[in-house]
Amino acid sequence: MNGPLLTFPKGGIHPPESKTLTGHLPVETVPIPREVEILLSQHFGTSCKPVVKKKDLINEGDLIGEVAKGLGASVHASVTGKVKNIATSAHPVSVSVPSIILETDQEAEPREWPASNWRGLSRDQLLERVKRAGIVGIGGAGFPTHVKLSPPPEAKVDTLILNGAECEPYLTTDHRLMVEHPEEIIEGAEIILHILGITRCHIGIEANKPDAIDALRKAAAGLASDGLTISVDPVQVKYPQGSEKQLIESITGRRVPGFGLPFDVGTLVQNVGTTKAIYDAVALGKPLYEKIITISGKGIARQANLLVKIGTRLSDIVAFLGGTGPGLAKVVMGGPMMGFAIPTLDIPVTKTTSGVLFLTEEEIDTRPHGQCIRCGWCLDVCPMGLSPNEIGVYVEAGRPEDTSRFGVFECFECGCCAYTCPAKRPLVQFIRLGKMKAKK
């Protein structure tokens, strides 16, 4: 590459990457556990209604939960076995959601998913396949992909962006996926381009993954299809490069308006993992029921990149990897910047889980926070151009309802401000409080 790497203009931080722990490790498959617990709400929207009853026998990949009404994505069984219970389980975020517990049939053969030709299918048929596979955006919030792939007609989408930035420290899920399955990703991109009826696709990858960039470039060069341009664009290593709005601006220079969506500027962003899932769904007909996750941090005996069945409990994974290490202080589901700290290991993997980190005392900062000294560093690092310090001060003074004028609703909680704050102020927490109390 000549010249400086692409990046977004304002804000961002450079936390220690810590990706060398797992970046080089090929993906291992975790043995099928005795029991999986599949949540019926793994996405953004209303939760699913179970379509199976207790004691039903089901196969791997069968539909077990369906959205009756509203936004959502269906849920499939990740193993062959028997429905043990339909209950309520602890969701990693906070509220309890209904879940289906399957007792696995250890003898069952893994199901085969033969490839078929999808190129003759119409746009609606392709979308139907995506919908049937229950795909959600596995990079972040879990927005149902079939909805995202059918933007309103007035939005003139002309560019597809595949998000392979993976800017969160520790996580190497997408990295390994890109290195190991570049062809599938490229073909998935082709499917999306077909659905959208456009020809241009950019793949944004942080420059610290040269092997992934090479692999995808090679795969894109061997692309058979006509008239499609798929380019791989290395972007600067900077957090939060992988955030939708930031990546759009890094690659296209277009700026998404406040409270706006990517298609307002003619773009559509998909995570590379989602793209792979779309390929699986369309070309193989395989629903989304297994997923690559990164297990990292110094608090676990062995770090790894794992292919796991959705619904596998963390305790099973920890047992497979040889237990937790000494000095474990915090378990985080997701990346260290935006993930959730979880109180127990009795939590299943969901479609949106990208990794689980076992952090030790030395990796986290537990010093108590002080008063804001108005250094303004949070203003410098906020990629959205907000004033986190003011929000924090207002919330602390008991006036969270006034924070909307500092743009509290535009914050996507990347955590840059809290990371950089020398007074160790829990700014993200303040912002969430502000969001709760302030009215739009």
Added chain:
Amino acid sequence: MKEIIRITLGLTVSCLIAALVMGSVFIVTDKAKRHNEHVNVQNAMLGLLGYTEAHPAPSDLRLYTVYRYIIEDGDVRTLGYMVPVTGNEAVRYQLVVMDLDGQFVDRFKLDITPEKAQEAVERASALKAVLKPPRTFVYSDSTIIARLGKKRLAYLLPGKFPGFKTFIQVILAIDPSFEIIGLEIMEHEEDPGLGAEIKQDYFKNQFKGKSFEKIKNINVTKEPLPKEYKRYLEAGKGDGTPLPKGVVDTIRSKYQDRDIYALTGATISSKAVTDGVKNIIKKFAYRMNRLDSLISEQHIPVAF
């Protein structure tokens, strides 16, 4: 309609009553105010000449005021001095007009007594009677001449000049040879603790006894005030033992021709006072000499 009339009537009546009250108070207090002001200035002047309650002024001390006006007649400017003149029975004022080079121009009798002359309005009407338009006149300044018996004792010069902040108002007493007898600061708005120290004895008494020759080129020095000199300057105050006579004289002669020692941290104020005093005396000496020569030349029977 009826209401409006009632309101108007009520307001008118209350205004009238208010005006009555204020008017009567004004009439009662106005005289007292003038008298008090006059007494105040007079006391300050007598104080400068060394007369206090313990040591009252002798009965034959007289204070005469000379007023100076600038008269304009088209482009021609002349100076008019209102001088008190001893007539047959009482002191009356005359206006002596001289041109800018000190040559005699004209002389008028004015119908005004010294008491009335203290009022600017009275003076103006008396002057208007003799200076017919298009001649105009502007008040410039006044000088008080103290006379003890047949001898001219001192000149008292009120003056005003810019200080560090706003204006400083002083009264200077100088003897007929233009040597400074005393300096009193009447009004000022200098900073407390800094410029406001000009009121202190150890500063203003430094001017005492400075000769005209010295004053013409006097300056301010930033050297610290010597201890013995400070003690000498504050001797009048009563605190501390009075200095023996011989010491007083040696100190006086030692410091008589020195520059003014500036107040610490308030050089600007010190310099302002020094320059202001220097200016007043220089101008006054120049004018007084001219006026005196004119008076003797024209044989005006002035009261002072």
Added chain:
Amino acid sequence: MIFSVRKSIYLTVLLIISLFLLGGCRSEHPFVKKTAFKDADKILIEFAGAVDESWARNPANYTVFEKPDPDIRLIIKDISISADHKKVTLIFEDDLNKNQPHILTAANISHGGKSLGSAILNVKKFYLGYLFSILIGAMIINNFVFTKYLGLCVFFGTSQRKSTAVGMGITFTMVMVASAMISWFIYQFILQPYRLDFLQIVVFIGLVSLSVQAVDTVLRKVNPVLFKAFGVYLVLVIANCIIIAVPLILADNQYNAWESLMLSLGAGLGFLIALFLMSSVRERLELANVPPTYRGLPIAFVLAGLFALAFLGFSGMSIF
């Protein structure tokens, strides 16, 4: 609100600039273009054409004195003349007292051998500069709130919210200018000539109430939107002692109309600035953990004290 502040600032700046443009040094003789003080001890005369060097270099052709002291002539040490013979600079022995207007007489100006008659010229400081210094003086250097300690009740009462503060400040400035000008007029042409100055308190407070009433009526009719925004502050204006202090100061110092306008405008804008700064600071402090006994007015007083401490930096300042 902010918009209206900016607008009023623009208007003031425009006014000042136009004042500067309007003024200019006119001189009394057709051949003399301009006269001005230069440096500490020089007077510059600019002629419309070239003057004869021999004439210009003769100190006897000039007499210069301060206006109140026509009999004391200033001694000219040296005279320099520019290459084109149009500018003559008189250099004096002593530094000039620029606070006094000087009168310069140039006798028999000689141009190309012929005499053009004498010129009596007024040399004074740039008058607009003086006006400007009155404005800045009243506005910042001698800010009525922080250095003269007036108008405090209203100041503390209305400086809690920025919007209130700005509204109050603008209303106050309008009423201030109106009432001060009327007061000045009445004082100069009625009270003083008829020696009724002891009535000044009654008359001034009456005029203030009247102008408040007038502004109220006019605003209500002309601009109801503005009235809605500022109407509530009109009553408070009467209770502000700056509004009565300014006419009293004007009466004491015998200012002329322009100077009065500048002083009253400066006082009003100074109050606006003080209110604005104080309110933005107080809005910030509302978020602070102030000791409970100090909450509200006490801390506002402490703040004002800190402001006053900072404003000590302006002490002794004179701009022109």
Added chain:
Amino acid sequence: MTVSVSPHVKSGQSVEKIMWTVVACLLPPLILSIFIFGIQTLIISIISVASCAAVEAISQKLLHRPVTIKDGSAVITGLLMAYVIPPGVPYWIPILGAVMAIYVAKHLLGGIGFNIFNPALIGRAFLMATFPVAMTSAWLPPIRDGAIFRYMGPAVDAVTTATPLYILKHYGPSALMEKFGSMPAIYGDFLVGWRPGCIGETSAILILLGGLYLIYRRYITWHIPVSVIVTVALLTWAFGGKTLFTGNPLLAVLSGGLMLGAFFMATDYVTSPSQATAKLIFGAGVGALTVLIRLKGGYPEGVCYAILLMNPVVPALEEWFRPRRFAPQKGAQQ
């Protein structure tokens, strides 16, 4: 296991680290000042720092707040306050300044983060008002022979001198040349610090180095110092001479407390804006007021008051220059 809100990793920076780095950057001028003005500068500084720390602890105890002397902010206040008072003042003067600076100007207003005015400068302004004579005249001539114990105690009174800015203001540049020699010698002396002045302000080069290190560490940005210094240089050049555009900008920048003010006082986090444009305007305001006070005001030096006068403008500046949102809001979606 700890459960807390994201992010779960944090940068290694902390308030203590920042503050103590600033303290470290402030120390070289103090060490030099011992050689220039004598050992009493060290005593005054120690008293100032100690009293500031003590007042901080006492007021935090009184107001039932956690005691945070360890974060070093009171130490900075103490050091800075000592740096802007003349070296010949009585030793007990800084104690009174500390009460005003720390208790009134900082803790009454809600502690660190809410002190609208720079506490050290409030302390100095208070001392200026309370002891005008000592604070405006206790200047000492530099010691050139290494006798650093010379000015102890009562010996101070006899040797007071005038600061270069004072000479410049009242006697003009020629008097300055007379006292300090040629212009290059003046620049050299001023750069190193061999001139009468406040304890910590004389050595332009050491302050500059300290400031540059802070900029290098990204603890402060270049905006405020540069805009202060450039404004002062430009305005002095334009109006500082007898006629327009004949002033001496270099002298103006090197003399007085300008460097110290620009790098260490105007950049105080709490009392300066955090946005770049606002910083530039703030700095320009400080510079303009400095020149105004130096040229037209009653004091020879104006940096301290200029910063104090700009401090209350900061909340308004922050409001006006609050960072622009990522993009304009769409009208319909609210």
Added chain:
Amino acid sequence: MPATTKTNFQLFTNGILNENPIFRLALSMCPAVGISTTVMNGIMLGIAVLFVQVFSSCTISLIKNYIHPRIRIPTYTLTIATWVTVIDLVLAAFLPAAYKEMGIFVKLIVAFAIITMRLEIFACKNSVTSSFWDGVGMGLGFMFGMMAIGFVRELLGMGTILGHDVLGFRPLLFFVLPAAGFFCVGIMMAMFNYVELVYNRKKRAEKR
């Protein structure tokens, strides 16, 4: 509001303590900051305010039945202005030194909110005697406030009380400067608040 039921003594103390114009009502702050440098100034201005307050209260209460409600405020203003003029002239004539010291503030009594307020909420509804005692209380309250501030500032600023040298030196010149007036008033207000806080706490404790 009906005529007051308080006794004259209560009216008198009300102005001094409960509704002290300076510390409790926070009215008439300008002189409290501007010229409270000495106890003497406080006494002098206090007397002037006392005079204006008492005379205005009595006047209004005398003529309260004749005032048309629509010209109430102008009448108050006129009354106050009249009495201010009177005291201004009298002081200027007989106490020129003190008058000079107080400067413009005597004239500014006309703009004191406290006087108009007492006329509006008290004098125009009550008898002359009550109004008199109310006026005296308010005036004295103002005077005591001014004296208290003056005492602190004179003692700390000049080391004197009523012009008599007490300390023998000038401790903190700062307190002579008007800027210190703000601090003194602020801190004294906080002290009043503190006393109230403690008092309320005690009362609550007793109730329990």
